């Protein structure tokens with residue numbers, strides 16, 4: 375498969391990147407490592423006339439730094455392999471390490487960036503295909519067509535968000551720093567994603583994700599990620615659970631669980647976990663959390679594993695992960 379023609383821009387600063395974006399009249403994409411965008415371009419999925427690479431914007435690539443007021447920051451253009459290898463991440467954010475080390479393959483992680491992962495295109499069996507395949511089925515409204523082939527009676531797209539890092543960042547209370555034509559703004563990861571597989575997020579046209587900030591409490595919480603996929607060697611998640619747990623003795627001081635790849639956004643479940651604050655962490659409590667979260671997940675049939683199986687695995691993986699993090703037999 376070959377790439378369609380486009381003009382490549384390689385700015386050296388965020389300001390220059392924004393200026394170029396402003397001149398492209400909306401016909402552009404930003405480029406991180408290109409491991410998601412360029413395969414989609416090869417499949418002729420919504421390719422643009424201009425591609426603005428952020429790889430020369432050096433100050434976005436710092437894998438890990440401590441924030442002056444406490445907490446940590448990860449650069450949006452940091453390569454996943456550099457984040458994995460960073461001693462600060464290893465010491466303070468082991469859950470992030472667990473999620474990132476399960477993304478794709480070591481070779482892909484050598485090019486792939488954190489920002490690209492968080493802004494990943496949503497996925498669907500009818501979308502992630504070559505042009506001729508899609509033409510033979512009839513195009514869907516996420517590219518070229520005007521209907522959804524998965525849920526035809528609805529007017530939104532059910533393509534799933536299938537990134538591995540976002541659920542964990544949501545569970546850790548992370549925020550995204552976004553810089554656009556109107557200047558910088560911060561947004562909680564938990565509020566950022568949008569429940570339409572075409573719109574995907576609240577990122578405004580021309581906005582650049584520059585950094586991810588993680589509160590200091592992450593370093594004193596147990597956190598981890600459990601992933602369901604067909605082939606452990608490289609597949610996207612068909613379901614994944616990220617969780618953060620902080621105990622005061624045997625009691626829960628903070629518990630957050632987020633699930634990816636069962637919906638158009640990663641999902642956080644404060645209504646399930648908040649009522650258990652202050653209670654002792656037991657096997658029964660973990661059962662109740664896992665059941666509550668499983669009940670709220672409604673996957674549709676648009677990836678490899680069937681929806682009912684993915685829904686059941688939400689419960690199984692949440693239960694296993696929380697038992698591991700809490701040291702409950």
Ligand SMILES: Cc1cc2nc3c(=O)[nH]c(=O)nc-3n(C[C@H](O)[C@H](O)[C@H](O)COP(=O)(O)OP(=O)(O)OC[C@H]3O[C@@H](n4cnc5c(N)ncnc54)[C@H](O)[C@@H]3O)c2cc1C
Pocket residue numbers: 403404405406407408409410411412413428450451454476477478479482485486487488489490491492493494495536537538539581582583584608609610611
């Ligand atoms: C074989 C294979 C297996 C994969 N398996 C997984 C997997 O298991 N889990 C998983 O999560 N992903 C997987 N991926 C997808 C992808 O490799 C990763 O998600 C990767 O982290 C994407 O990062 P990137 O820098 O390559 O993104 P890019 O492809 O460069 O960009 C992705 C999107 O983000 C936008 N973007 C990138 N950076 C910025 C920024 N700073 N500001 C604004 N917009 C930006 C781009 O415009 C584009 O829309 C896989 C890919 C391949 C090829």
Ligand code: SF4
Pocket residue numbers: 497498499500501514515516521522523524525530531532533571676
């Ligand atoms: S969910 Fe529907 S509209 Fe969205 S990509 Fe799949 S078939 Fe297309």
